[in-house]
Amino acid sequence: xxxxxKNISFISGMVLLFCILWITGSLAKAPEGFTGYGQDxxxxxxxxxxxxxxxxxxxxTLYTVPVGGxxxxxxxxxEEGKSYINPAFSPDGELIAFIEKWETEERRYSQLRIFNxxxxxxxxxxxxxxxVTEAAFSPDGRSLYFLKADVFKNxxxxxxxxxxxxxxxxxxxxxxxxxxxxxxxxYTMSSxxxxxxxxxxLYRTNEGSDDRLxxxxxxxxxxxxxxxxxxxxxxxxxxxxxxxxxxxxxxVFTGVAAKDENGTFxxxxxxxxxxxxxxxxxxxxHEHVAxxxxxxxxxxxxxxxxxxxxxxxxxxxxxxxxxxGEEHKRVPIDIPEDNETx
Amino acid sequence: xxRMEQHxxxxxxxTQSSGKEREEIREELLHHLNEAKxxxxxxxxxxxxxxxxxxxxxxxxxxxxxxxxEAMYPYQRGLLYAVGLATILYGLIYYVNAAFFQxxxxxxxxxxxxxxxxxxxxxxxxxxxxxxxxxxxNVVLLVNVIWNGINITLIKGASPWQTILFSIYLLILVLLGxxxxxxxxxxxxxxxVTKQQSRGVxxxxxxxxxxxxxxxxxxxxxxxxxxxxxxGKQLSALxxxxxxxxxxxxxxxQMGYIAKKPLISxxxxxxxxxxxxxxxxxxxxxx
Numbered sequence: 029x030x031x032x033x034k035n036i037s038f039i040s041g042m043v044l045l046f047c048i049l050w051i052t053g054s055l056a057k058a059p060e061g062f063t064g065y066g067q068d069x070x071x072x073x074x075x076x077x078x079x080x081x082x083x084x085x086x087x088x089t090l091y092t093v094p095v096g097g098x099x100x101x102x103x104x105x106x107e108e109g110k111s112y113i114n115p116a117f118s119p120d121g122e123l124i125a126f127i128e129k130w131e132t133e134e135r136r137y138s139q140l141r142i143f144n145x146x147x148x149x150x151x152x153x154x155x156x157x158x159x160v161t162e163a164a165f166s167p168d169g170r171s172l173y174f175l176k177a178d179v180f181k182n183x184x185x186x187x188x189x190x191x192x193x194x195x196x197x198x199x200x201x202x203x204x205x206x207x208x209x210x211x212x213x214x215y216t217m218s219s220x221x222x223x224x225x226x227x228x229x230l231y232r233t234n235e236g237s238d239d240r241l242x243x244x245x246x247x248x249x250x251x252x253x254x255x256x257x258x259x260x261x262x263x264x265x266x267x268x269x270x271x272x273x274x275x276x277x278x279x280v281f282t283g284v285a286a287k288d289e290n291g292t293f294x295x296x297x298x299x300x301x302x303x304x305x306x307x308x309x310x311x312x313x314h315e316h317v318a319x320x321x322x323x324x325x326x327x328x329x330x331x332x333x334x335x336x337x338x339x340x341x342x343x344x345x346x347x348x349x350x351x352x353g354e355e356h357k358r359v360p361i362d363i364p365e366d367n368e369t370x
Numbered sequence: 371x372x373r374m375e376q377h378x379x380x381x382x383x384x385t386q387s388s389g390k391e392r393e394e395i396r397e398e399l400l401h402h403l404n405e406a407k408x409x410x411x412x413x414x415x416x417x418x419x420x421x422x423x424x425x426x427x428x429x430x431x432x433x434x435x436x437x438x439x440e441a442m443y444p445y446q447r448g449l450l451y452a453v454g455l456a457t458i459l460y461g462l463i464y465y466v467n468a469a470f471f472q473x474x475x476x477x478x479x480x481x482x483x484x485x486x487x488x489x490x491x492x493x494x495x496x497x498x499x500x501x502x503x504x505x506x507x508n509v510v511l512l513v514n515v516i517w518n519g520i521n522i523t524l525i526k527g528a529s530p531w532q533t534i535l536f537s538i539y540l541l542i543l544v545l546l547g548x549x550x551x552x553x554x555x556x557x558x559x560x561x562x563v564t565k566q567q568s569r570g571v572x573x574x575x576x577x578x579x580x581x582x583x584x585x586x587x588x589x590x591x592x593x594x595x596x597x598x599x600x601x602g603k604q605l606s607a608l609x610x611x612x613x614x615x616x617x618x619x620x621x622x623x624q625m626g627y628i629a630k631k632p633l634i635s636x637x638x639x640x641x642x643x644x645x646x647x648x649x650x651x652x653x654x655x656x657x
Contacts, residue, residue, distance in 0.1 A: 031383055034495050042458070042488050049462065050477045053469035 061086020065344040065361070067269075067318045067332050068114045068162075071095065072121045075323045078330060078346065079103060079115040079124055082363055088113050090126060090143070095323075095330070095348070097360035104143050104150055106130075112141070114162045118169050122146060125163040125172055136180050138191070140199075142172070153204050159191040162218065167226040172199045173209075175217050175231070183215070196220065196229060196244075209246070219269050224276040232281075237264040241279065254279075256300045258307035261286045262293060269319040277302055280320040280329060285309050292338055297331055297353070310353040318344065327351040330359065374403045377425050384435025386443050386501025388558070395438075403428065439497065443557045449550045450494035450511075456543050457487030457514060460521070464536065471528050483521075486514045490547075504558035505622045508551050515547035516587050516614065523591075548584075552576050555625060575632030579624055579639040586617045586643050593651070609650045616646035 029037070066081030066088055078095055081088035088111035091100040103124060106112050110130040117124055124143040128150075131137070138159040142151045154160075156176060163174035177191030194217035196209045214233050221230040229244045241254035255265065262284040270281040278299055285296035297320040300307035310329075311317050316337030322329050329349050336343035346359040371379070378399045382392060403424050410420035428434065439447060461483030469475035489510050493500040500507050522540045527533030555576045556569075593610040620642035628635040 031496065035492065038491065038495060039488070042484060045458075045462075046480065046484050049465055049480060053465060053475040053477065053480075056469040056473065056475065 062341045064342060066113055067344055069332060069346060070116050071321060071323055071330060072117050073119055073324055075325050081113045087111050090115055093361050099362045116163055118165045119167055120169055127160060140174055153199060154206055161191055162220055164220045164222050166222055167224055170201055172201055173220055173222060173229060175220050221272045223272060230272055232270050239265050239267045241270050254305055256307040257305055258298055260284050271321045273322045274324050282317050373421055377431050380431035381435040383498045384432060385439045386497045389502055446553060447494050447497055450490055453546050453550055454487045454491030458484060460539060486517045490514050504554055505625055507554050509618055511547050511551045515544050518543050551580060571632045572629060575628040575635050578636045579628060582639050582643040583617055586613050586646050589647055590614050609654050612650035613646040617643060
């Protein structure tokens with residue numbers, strides 16, 4: 029072979045190899061699934077840390093980050109295909125209850141887990157066929173209340189599959205015994221919270237097309253329906269993610285504050301006085317405020333803002349806001365890379 | 371061109387030599403072939419038969435060229451092929467790994483990797499042309515070495531072990547590239563070294579000058595990293611890698627000088643290196 033032919037053959041071969049690699053590389057399917065921050069967060073009892081879920085290609089890992097922002101630390105990482113969501117701190121900050129969620133071809137699973145920060149272990153205290161969606165510790169730290177649905181399906185053809193037939197349960201953290209507190213088989217129940225005196229439970233449910241807040245006495249099952257009054261932009265009462273203030277006198281929740289030019293609801297945080305049931309708009313992000321939570325000792329809140337509410341995937345970020353909503357500051361979070369050690 | 375001249379050219383295609391050296395080899399080979407041809411003609415063969423017989427006796431041009439190359443520049447071509455192929459192989463493995471397991475493949479990176487690897491292999495294939503300018507061959511090798519050095523800082527392995535393996539691979543590759551540079555400089559300068567100069571001192575001259583080059587490249591890349599980190603992507607960032615180019619240009623003059631005055635060349639090389647770094651840095655500061 030002449031020198032010229034050698035050169036031509038070599039260069040052609042390399043160009044061909046490059047093209048094959050380029051095309052093959054571009055065809056390599058990127059993993060699917062949501063990547064970004066989860067909606068639900070909790071603040072540690074000493075107000076020093078936030079616990080949150082961060083999704084990577086659909087799988088969520090639990091992280092903590094200083095409440096003012098900084099480098100996130102992995103709390104618990106699930107195996108591939110599973111997600112850890114809806115974290116909640118225990119009153120002493122030693123335990124974090126959360127939901128482990130995964131799916132098989134046959135069905136979906138949503139189980140309650142407890143992470144012990146001292147032993148760095150995840151424990152499964154109950155095993156149920158139902159779908160545990162969230163949990164809240166009692167103020168004395170002895171009990172864990174949780175919501176469990178019996179079915180996961182779509183009752184209506186216009187909605188996707190969701191958990192239904194909810195009830196509230198209580199687990200004694202010492203003995204591990206679980207008891208059912210309600211017998212409602214509710215269509216929906218969410219945002220379970222316990223009043224600071226430990227005597228009542230707060231949760232969100234609905235009545236027809238209206239959302240309702242419910243305060244339920246733990247001892248005598250007395251129920252008080254709360255219908256916040258306020259300047260809402262929706263005809264029916266739409267609200268989500270209610271959370272109690274540390275003194276138990278106020279509730280912050282997400283409500284419809286306005287409509288944009290396309291008629292899409294703009295959700296902001298509202299603060300309601302529990303006694304008067306009068307709610308006032310707290311935030312003016314003009315985005316979708318998905319979740320709000322009070323600090324324990326300071327007069328501040330942390331809210332989750334979704335900047336892509338109408339899009340396919342959420343674009344959540346966390347913000348500290350003052351009690352009057354006047355000041356807000358983003359919580360910058362640095363998620364460590366895969367191979368970065370803590 | 372006669373058939374014997376063509377035969378000689380084919381031999382020379384396989385050998386690395388400077389223009390003057392090449393002319394001497396050409397003349398010597400032709401002289402030898404002509405003598406043999408004359409001998410054959412004296413033995414009763416026609417001119418055509420005599421030429422044919424001479425070339426048959428002389429042997430395959432490719433094989434002779436290869437043997438001459440190996441005698442004058444032992445393992446030089448093999449080393450070039452090894453460095454070039456290893457560079458391309460790294461590109462292939464790293465790109466496939468990045469595309470399929472990390473979903474972070476960068477085609478431009480692969481293109482640069484292939485170009486730097488192919489340039490070294492092409493230099494090996496065209497050794498007769500590239501070898502005439504041994505400075506050019508060193509530039510091709512040094513570009514490859516610098517790029518693979520940058521690659522060490524860019525490794526994103528799926529696990530710490532993968533990162534370590536990639537790093538070891540690249541370090542060996544960089545080392546092979548540097549050996550090729552020193553070897554090329556050493557053998558290419560062999561003819562100009564006088565008897566008074568020890569080959570060891572010349573080798574030291576090449577080694578130290580190369581080390582200075584690595585330091586210049588390292589400092590430049592550090593400045594580039596710091597610039598990009600603090601100021602962001604700007605055209606003026608290119609000034610931070612200007613020392614590498616300045617050093618490469620001065621290295622051309624150094625190379626001729628090293629063979630003649632190896633010890634003094636270390637001092638001038640140091641001076642050039644300092645100059646290569648300070649001038650762009652001063653310009654950057656003044657900007």
